[in-house]
Amino acid sequence: MTLRRKLLLVALCTLALPVAGWLYVRQMETLLREGQAQALTASARAMARSLVVTGAPLPPAGPDWYVQQTVNPITIDGYGDDWAPLTPWSQPLDRRGKLLLAEDADWLYLYADVRSTLRTRADAEDPGALRADHLVLSLGRAGESRRYLLASAAPGMVTARALDPAVDGLPAQLTAQWQEDGSGYRVELRVPRSLGVDSLGLSIYDANAGGDPQAVESRPLVAYSPTLSYELGQLALDGVQARVLAPAGWVLAQTGHLATPAAAPGDQPGWFAALIYRSLLANQVEDAELWTQDVPRLDVAQVRDASKGQPATLWRQGEARGSVVLAAAVPIERDGQVRGVLLLEQASRAVPLLANRALLGLLLTSFGVLLVAGAILLIFATRLSIRLGRLRDAAERAQLNDGRLDGPFPMTGAEDEIGDLARSFERLFEVVGGYTDYLRTLASKLSHELNTPLAIVKSSLDNLEHALQAEHAMPPDAQPYMLRARDGVARLGALVRAMSEASRMERAIAAAEPEDVDLVAVVRGCSEAYRPLAGTRRLDTVLPGEPMVMHCAPELIAQALDKLFDNALSFTPDGGWLRLTLRATDHGAEIELANQGPPLPAAMQGRLFDSLVSLRDKATPGDAPHLGLGLYVVRLVAERHGGVAMARNLDDGSGVAFTLQLHGMPRQRL
Structure with a gap:
């Protein structure tokens, strides 16, 4: 991983700041x-206590029937078309039916829907009507009640038969509409409100059960x-809406309305702020659909909890954008019994507005x-990477084959750790450069210093030989030792001359003057000169079809090619091949x-272009030794032209290839 990416990861650690702030805002919003x-x-x-103390007309304890308000009169026909708006709030009747009750200014309406697939039919007037499927209706008034039998053998109008003695104010018989199909039957009837009916009972009798x-x-x-x-x-x-509910959730009274405070011009939250409030803050708000003001019943968990004596609160969405509504449900208790539920609802912009402001401010600050x-x-990582890159480039430029430092070392004047590192590198390269210069001049120094001792040794051998021959012939046993001594002196002399020649070649190559020449012509000329020297070996030349002009020293290139050809010729067997290629x-x-020819040894491939290194067979005594300066000259020529010299084995293993990469010599300014 790069330094820049590591510092980027460190920068991402600052995300802990907005996360901590978000948790704080959530806690604040919760409080x-x-x-x-x-x-x-x-x-x-x-x-709730005030309603009990003032004797407000609260619903009685225990189960009850809720009568909904209807705006239009209901037609008594046994069908539920007129009851469609009230159907969602039907009341369960036993386990097999549902009951709907409604009233207007004149009538109390009843609609019962019973599910029954197996029927036993009889009219209410039949003697066996009580053993058939039927309904028993009870009407109550001022503590008295009377039961009626509702049964029919066929759809249509039916007359309910009284099962109890007459009661003042209650009718002797009732008329109703009876309709049925394969799923069951439906009964619809009405009684005048003037009767003052205050209680009602309805039961289903199934003859099969x-x-x-x-x-x-x-x-x-x-x-x-x-x-x-x-x-x-x-x-x-x-600003608070209040509703009194029966324990089952039926609305018995309602007053007030939700007054959402008007938002100031700059306080109205936008869609983004509202989205943040709904998705990021502490407690999620409930949907407002179940809390519509015109519903006759609120069947929600908070009302059920309050009907059991446990107060409950709920936050829900408000009607206005960016507002919330707090609902609190508490039980209304009288004589130790829950008589109803008081529900208060209050709209607010303060909580989401404060939370939004805090959260958005925190997000903006944290983002900034x-x-x-x-x-x-x-920026710091980029600057540090650039400075380290300059150090790396300087170190790579300094790593020349001869160990010299290429130019001044950068950033040595900096006062920080990078400057200390640059100064340490500079001191290191100064030591390495001095040692390299010493090694580079060692050959010339040694050749100069060894010339006199070698001359003394050679003259001493000559004088010794003359002295021995003047007295008498040289003993046969001494002759081999004399020859060996002369051969050793000759070899030492050749080495001294080679070291002097290497120093001279370095100076000559460094002083060569460049010019614009066509490399195609230079290589073609060298190739034509090598053909007579190849003998039985085949020399192929591959040249580009167009001239290739380069600012270089052609005599140095030709000298390098001479060394390469001499080296290749010595390793190519008779009848073998050579290939000279020039490419752009x-x-x-x-x-x-x-x-x-034979492949290059793996251990020598990195040393072939060093001075005094050779792979040729050692010369026999008396022969001139091979000093290994040819490929060293090739390397010097390549470096003089800004390139490199390389050697490799061919992929098919048939031989070797020596490559001279040239980039041209810099032009001198006049």
């Missing part, structure tokens, strides 16, 4: 909600109460801090001389 919920719950408890055919349970009738709504309005708080910190670290490259030219 704000809890405080507001406790305040509204306390207000609801106070209002058995049971008591006359049993019925009466329940009190409850409905929306304007009187209770007036009492509630006297106690309600401004993260951006600045990331930019600073990125992106940065100059490349000359390759390949020949058939």
Whole structure:
């Protein structure tokens, strides 16, 4: 991983700041909600106690039947078309049916839907009607009640038969509409509101299931109460909607409305702020669909909890954008019994507005801090990478084959750790450069210093030989030793001359003057001169079809080719082949001389172009030794032209190839 990426990861650690702030804002929002919920719950408890103390008309304890309000009169025909708007709030009737009750200014309507696939039919007037499928209806008034039998052998109008003695104010018989199909039957009827019916019972008798055919349970009738709504309005708080509910969730009274505070011009949250509030902050708000104001029943968990004596609160979405509604449900208890549920709802912009402001401010601040910190670290990492890159480039440029330092070392004047590193590198390369210069001049120094001792040794051998021959002939045993001594002196002399020649060649190559020449002509001329020397060996030349002009020293290139050809010729067997190739490259030219012969040893490939290194067989005594300066000259010529000299084995293993890469010599300014 690069240094820049590491510092980028360090910069990402600053993300801990917005995460910690987000947790803090969530905690703050939770505390704000809890405080507001406790305040509204306390207000609801106070209002519930006031309703009990003032004797408000609360619903009776226990199960009841809720009578919904209908705007239009309902046609009594046994079909449920007129009941469609009220159907979602039907009340369960035993386990096999549902009951709908409605009223207007004149009538109390009843609609019962019973599911029954197996039927036993009989009319209410038949003697065996109680053993057939039927309904038992009970009407109550002022503590008295009377039961009626509803049964029919066929669809149409039916007359209910009274099962109990007459009761003042209650009718002797009732008419109803009976309709049925394969899934069951439906009964619809109405009674005048002037009768003052305050309780009702309805039971289903299934002849196949058995049971008591006359049993019925009466329940009190409850409905929306304007009187209770007036009492509630006297106690309600401004900006708070209050509703009194039966334990089953039916709305008995309602007052007030949700007054969402108007937002200031700059306080209205946008869609992005509202999205952040809904998705990132502490407690999620519920959907407002179940809390519509005009529904007759609220079947929600908070109302059910309150009907069991446990207060409950809930946050839900408000009608206005960016607002929330807090709902608090508390039980209304009288004589130790839950008589109803008081529900208070209050709209608010403060909680989401404060949370949005805090969160958005935190996000903007954190983003700004993260951006600045990331930019600073990125700039620092970039500058540090550039400085380290300069050090690396300087070190690579300094790593020439002769060990010299190429130019001054950068950033040695810096006062930081990079400057200390640069100065350490500079001192190191100064030591290496001095040692390299010493090694480079060692050959010339040794050759100069060894000339006199060698001359003394040679003259001493000559004088010794003359002295021995003057007295008498040289003993046969001494003759081999004398020859060996002379051969050793000759070899030492050749080495001294080679070292002097190497120093001279280095100076000559360094002083060569470049010019613009056509490399194609230079290589072609050398190739034509080599053909007579190849003998039985085949020499192929591959040249480009167009001239290749380069600013170079042609005599040095020709000298390097001479060394390469001499080296290749000595290793190519009779009848073998040589191939001289010139090709253009992106940065100059490349000359390759390949020949058939043995491969290069792996251990010597990196040392072939050093001075005094040779792979040829050692010369026999008396022969001139091979000093290994040819490929060293090739390397010097390549470096003088800004290139390199390389050697490799051919891929097919048939021979070796020596390559001279040339980039051209710099032009001198006049």
